[in-house]
Amino acid sequence: MSKAHRETIFVEQADIIEHIAYEGGQYVMRVNAPEIAQHAKAGQFAHISCDPMLAMRRPISIMRVSHQHGWVDFLYKAIGRGTKLLATRKAGEQISIMGPIGNPFKIDPDRPRALLIGGGVGMPPMVFLAETLKASSGNKPLAILGSEVPFPFTRRPSTIMVPGMPDGVIAGMPLLEDWNIPCRLASLQGYAGCFEGYVTDLARHWLKALSEEQRNEVIIYSCGPHPMLEAVAKLASEYNLPCQVSLEEFMACAVGGCAGCVVEVKTEHGPVMKRVCVDGPVFNAEQVF
């Protein structure tokens, strides 16, 4: 039989290089994990041992990697016991990280207009995907990021025109702008330069401004809170656009062994339970919503 699945996940004792706190309990952590950095693709995650006092690992999306320097970046929010303990870990300490895990986003060369919609701690896979897409010149992606706590970066007025954007919606993420990928931000909190509303409402403004021909080139990728993903899936269905969503669930093994992290997926043979860890975390939206 094919043993292609074997030895695709690495367990690394990773040094924390940098661990920066942002408002709203958000943290960006950079660790040295060369094997994971070398193999990770956008949409995959790592299973992190947050603290020696807490045995179970926590699945956290990968935001960026450096093949050259061997580092991996994570953005997470300290919400539960695991992430709160992780937030106490300091640069110079070591943590055990397993990764990369799961199916990455599938890039469709026939759909160069990738619309990346990320909400809250769903932003990291979108950043990773944006960095992946920038490598290929034919792509014309747009990232729309939403947050109800201050964004974990300094917002910057975008220098890249985006059709359909309402007046004043000019703020973007510097990292993406530096990669020449247009980005716009949405929030209900009234942050300057951001769209006041949901990410899906802002996405609709953009879709409406495209010609039919242009819309046929659109594919949506999304990660974020469940209600947001549901709204994204509805938007995709409304415009008949392919849409891939990245999901999360409580997870134990993260290698497909325990079937603890399942999501109900629609198939032609009826519903089946798929493991978020190795059958996902990326699923076609119409299968899960």
Added chain:
Amino acid sequence: MNDTDKVMLATDFCGMAFQSPIVLLSGCVGFGEEYTRVKGFSNRDVGAVCLKGTTLESRLGNKPHRIYETPMGMLNAIGLQNPGGEYVVNDILPKLDFEETRFIANLAGSTIEDYVALARIFNDSPIDAMEINISCPNVKQGGMAFGNNPEMSARVVAACRAVTDKPIITKLSPNQTDIAENAYRCIEAGTDGFAVINTLMGMAIDIENRSPIIGNNQGGLSGPAIKPIALLKVHQVYQVCREHAIPIIGQGGISTAEDAIEFLIAGASAIGIGTALFYDPLVSSKINAGIIDYLKRNDMTNVAELTGSLRLNG
């Protein structure tokens, strides 16, 4: 590991040659290949791999959440998600490498007829042994688990015994009054070995919405939290097994070599690893190394010398 070390770990379990006393437990390692995704993990590091609980017909399993971490352990209620016995035998077993380790099927049913049908299916397969999971609710008897009642446990074992010569390992539940009595009845009914213990039933509640966190409301508690309970149960079952030379897989919260050695001393011939894999997928080789080190320090030549070597306080 050198050849001397290999000899120290090699042990017989129900007539099966185990290259290590470690058994990877049912429900934690899918259908045998899942953990091989991890670099450094090998099925060759363990004596046997126990496959996911299998029912006669395929099952979707429970709604999420299926797992939740609790202090020093975790709750799970997977609900026996599996593709059914025929599929396991026809589509999964041919893909397993039986050169690497022994593979044990885990049979789960709601009626005695289910167990018998499954035992027949696996009897005509390359599987090395069958573990009878008697913690499932018995539909005909109103939902009570077979495993909580010695009489019903024995009936399941006897019915399976009648249709297979492959080793039968009975997985005993800790959720019962007298586990030793149950073990005795299962030995009479023809079991070749035991797995002691299955999970303890538990619950966790989300106080904000006052609902159980686990989709199934209750789940099985595993992990280090249950280790002292499991150890005592192994000790109790060993008192019955000793005179009949029936071996035990001791399991429940083992995550280090020291834990494993405690279970061996209490009476286990093999030790099961489940939840600890979730903490450290490479734990098996570390436990093997720790056992070898202990045997050497104590001038022992084989792990079997530890089994039941407990010196009770006067």
